[in-house]
Amino acid sequence: MFVSGEIGTATLRHNPLNAVTATVERVTYADGRTLVRKVLQKPVSSTGPWAASEEPRHWNYWRREVEVYRDDELRKQLADAGLVLPAAGVVEHADGATITMEDIHGAPGTEFSLAEHAALARACGRWQARPAGDRSWTSTGFLRDYSTTRDVPWDLVDDDTAWRQPLVVETWPPGLRAAWTTLVAHRNDLLDLMARLPRARCHLDFWVSNVIQRPTGELALLDWAFTGDGALGEDIGNHVPDAVFDLFWPAERLPELAETCIDNYLDGLREAGWRGEPDDIRLAVMASGVKYAWLLPGLLARASDSSHNAYHQQADSRFLFHQRGQALMFVADWCAQALRARS
Secondary structure: OOOOOEEEEEEOOOOOOOOOEEEEEEEEEOOOOEEEEEEEEOOOOOOOOOOOEOOOOOOOEOOHHHHHHOOHHHHHHHHHHOEEOOOEEEEEEOOEEEEEEEOOOOEEHHHOOHHHHHHHHHHHHHHHOOOOOOOOOOEOOHHHHHHHOOOOOHHHHHOHHHHOOHHHHHHOOOOHHHHHHHHHHOHHHHHHHHHHOOEEEEOOOOOHHHEEEOOOOOEEEOOOOOOEEEEOOHHHHHHHHHHHHOOOOOHHHHHHHHHHHHHHHHHHHHHOOOOOOHHHHHHHHHHHHHHHOOHHHHHHHHOOOOOEEEOOEEEOHHHHHHHHHHHHHHHHHHHHHHHHHHO
16 A cells, blocks of 8 residues: 655554554645554564564564454455454565555544444454454464563552552552452463353454444454454453543443443354353453453552553543542452352
């Protein structure tokens, strides 16, 4: 995909910590058209929680999106489910690759209503009900590797001083400490449970900032960097709490969002011919909350900072910690329910 006459660029919000991504920007051309340009870079360091990898099965394999945008079968499967993989051109070069893709216009997922979240979950179910062809570049073991290889101050979960910080005392629910202690203690049990549940090709970064709804109703999915093997329902288990953690959905309406997304995901699965056990899906959604085990101790470590960010933008500290505290309690309850169901 090549267009001449570039006259300007604007950086788009993305995760600047991920070593795979050099830049993501909207490019404007002289005739008024716009495209999105994403530059991927080969690994230059193997250290840090967001280090890029040369290993095709690694969760942060640097070339994965190159392969995704060239995969016509995936594109068709998504289209059949009502989902869009943006049209894109790929140019590889010595130190990485450049993906130039269509600039999808419409309603961003960060502004979705409950009905739009429902439509997305339903379409995801229709897609994941159908078997996906094997690919050598899809990730395996994402949930365990992503959630257990981070540098986390685990000791703070049991640190009285950390829990006495004013921002924590004033905004977090009183039962959160005990609930999170239980979650962390059973982290491996939850990861083992997730590994045993029915599988699907998953997006694995399925959340509001990676979806745009066209005026026609089609839902475009962006940022396929992690895609690979996951549990049926795992994407919904990521989508729901992430919307609150980054302040794109109110914590007070989190239960409503969760039930709406789960119910519609199940409906989508059934529409596409899936005849599995619904309890397995609910179990996967709940147990996938183990992904966030690291988040609470990370927040404790930063609770006395002078300012705080939500998805790389400054946020009101009290509001942010209140919303995240409610969401963390919800996730802890999810995981507790999953552990009880497993026993």
